[in-house]
Amino acid sequence: MNAQAAAPEAEPVVRAEDVRKSFGENVVLDGIDLSVSMGETLVVIGPSGSGKSTLLRCINLLEPIDSGRIWLEGEEITAKGVKVAQIRQRIGIVFQQFNLFPHLKAIDNVTLAARRVRHMSRREADARALELLSRVGLQEKAKQHPHQLSGGQQQRVAIARALMMEPRVVLFDEVTSALDPELVGEVLVVLRDLAETGMTMVVVTHEMQFAREVGDRLLFMDDGRIVEEGIPSDVLDRPKQERTKRFLRRSLQMAHSLEELSITDQGEVE
């Protein structure tokens, strides 16, 4: 939504070149090239095991890559000798399982890193955290511990926690997949609002409606490769590649009814 305005010569926020990653024999990322512009919302879809989550973890340097290069705002972050902890402060990530610190109240989850890494005073940090918590609709829950919150509320705290570090880009790793269906909406709304503020975002998701409405650009990944990319509605409505078509047919969200689907001899849904 906001990316089209970016000048072509502008430095991408994230750029990846021929990124490869294997776990033992298993090739998870098989030569990924990627570029995310300032203010862009890039949506990544694909079957499970296609490497989507690993891609995010590699961008955040939580997984070392085997070969290739990744840049953040023009600085190569896969180079030897970079200060990994400092790079990660500029890249937010929100996980499928929320991963809030169970011993800390919501507000302390949000402020911990700012106080300990940025040495922000507690007063300043609390004020900023309350601002962020109210942005995700949770100002009243600031003093609650994670286990006192619903999954959707925990995930919104996790989003506020990521935003507290003022990241240049935020990575969302299937952030609604662990939620009960009725709690998905409250998290997607927060993501949508965040995209509208011009935050640069990479969103791995199975929510096709979200991809269509909020994504500026959509990538379809399969077997560690980017199979197809384009404007979300184009890819979703008129996929060019056979693999994309099959994936979209298989995902129930895109089938008009369960009756259209059956299990093949190979055990696949068609």
Added chain:
Amino acid sequence: MHVLASFEWSVIWDSQGALWGGFKHTMKAGVVGIVLAYLVGLVLGALRAHRIPILNQLAASYVELIRNTPILVQIFFLYYGLPVLGIHLDVFTVAWLSITIWGGAFMTENFRAGFEAVPQRLSEAGYALGFTRLQEFLYVTLPIGGRIALPSTINSAISVIKNTSLLLLIGYPELTYVANNIQSNTFRTFEMFTALAVYYLAIVWTLSALIRFLERRLALPEAF
């Protein structure tokens, strides 16, 4: 009945001063030993859990050595063995040092298990926010894993206290030493050892109540 009827309370009253002195010595060695054992356990447990090269192996050998030899052998080694090497330690030093070394080995295992039980995904959440390894340990693994380890450390702390009674064998004037001396002079064995048991029960119950209070204060939810 006969024994109870002839229970000589006056022996206990008359020995109160001496027993109190022994109690203070037990507490002196015990408190120093427990506090230091917790410190040793925290540091070595962290080295073990994070698999810091060399230091991890050294800590593992220390734990193996201490857990697989009797504490009395360790006390005698410090008190009678070290002087052969020219190292002379006074009784009090051997007292707190021996139970620190013994308790530290068990505390190391308690804390290692606690730190290793911290879900990887929570450490990652810390790293993702820009924590260094040390910051991740201090602000994520230590507070969460420390809480997980707390219940098992109670048992080790209680054992440390109870093991101070072995220090009578090197002449450290703690509770058991004092009680044993009195009964050998008065021959009132039953009374003295009853009084001794009451003292130890009081110490151990107080200690476990204290740690259980901490445990409740710091409790984590069951699932996280």
